[in-house]
Amino acid sequence: MTRPLSASLPVFPWDTLADVTATARAHPDGIVDLSVGTPVDPVAPVIREALSAASSAPGYPTTAGTARLRESMVAALDRRYGITGLGPDAVLPVIGTKELIAWLPTLLALGADDTVVVPELAYPTYDVGARLAGAQVVRADSLTQLGPRNPRLVFLNSPSNPTGAVLGVDHLRKVVDWARERGALVASDECYLGLSWEAEPVSVLHPSVSDGDHTGLLAVHSLSKTSSLAGYRAGFVAGDPAVVAELLAVRKHAGMMVPTPVQAAMVAALDDDAHEAEQRARYARRRDVLLRALRDAGLTVDHSEAGLYLWATRGEPCRDTLAWFAQRGILVAPGEFYGPRGDYHVRVALTATDERIDAAVARLAA
Secondary structure, rough: OOHOOOOOOOOHHHHHHHHHHHHHHOOOOOOOEOOOOOOOOOOOOHHHHHHHHHOOOOOOOOOOOOOHHHHHHHHHHHHOOOOOOHHHHHHHOOOHHHHHHHHHHHOOOOOOOOEEEEEOOOOOOHHHHHHHHHHEEEEEOOOOHOOOOOOOOEEEEOOOOOOOOOHHHHHHHHHHHHHHHHEEEEEEEEEOOEOOOOOOOOOOHHHHHHOOOOEEEEEEOOOOOOOOOOEEEHHEEEOHHHHHHHHHHHHHHOOOOOOHHHHHHHHHHHOOOOHHHHHHHHHHHHHHHHHHHHHHHOEEOOOEEEEOOEEEOOOOOHHHHHHHHHHOEEEEEHHHHHOOOOOOOOOEEOOOHHHHHHHHHHHHHH
């Protein structure tokens, strides 16, 4: 038997939380799960109605997305984030952005001789995607750390998961210039771009970064957070039309198609900014009360200028902090999930109901 592909992958991190999860569940008032960024709020009626209206869809969906969806993606990126100069050939729907990130190195034909750069603290799927392709991974937050390397793919993530840190325009421009000199593709994970609190994140495709030239650039966007569509698996990628065309060509063969009803729901979500503003306000309220509670309980919250997480520390190994929270019936994620630099932090998600957030605040105060 050949070596199974799963043998090349790390242990699925969430499988290591069984003990602290059991402790948290034993709390008399139940668990407050702040470990995973899973949306909990209802899907907006305008989106559900669009899904229902398109539910009679017996034929195969188009891998490229409907013309209406491509128009909506382009328009929303312009209207919401100031990304100009995109045409319908520069956007592509994906079956949730985790799928795209996991398979991007493979779709780009990377292999053992190629290097993928990921942030030092990063969403684990960047590393997993490189491993699936058999490529080498380098963790780096600055270009000087890379030395003479010539990577094929550089992942950026701003606002960051897990830290909530925001990369400035100057930093993004330097990465773009550096990558173009070396012929590397920059893939910017911008799933939290619409959730800014103390800093204003900017897309890698924004004219202030790209000068209107999207060559060698991809921006990855999701409707999971801002529209609570994690269950729909609704995301898209935008950028260099030549790279998007290559992804489309391969994805056609692989059957990577977003279902037709979901494409219709995406149109509704992208065209309507009101529900997005309402969802952002919910997260803002939860962030305010939880941030204050963490600080009052003696924790230090670092970065966390944007996104759906608070990056907190008690100045001790993250597993000890994990146990401290679990004793109060609160489950959070250990920073070690995201890289060695996270060993003394935990990630606290804002994705719980108001009632559960308030319960966490009360327990931290006690």
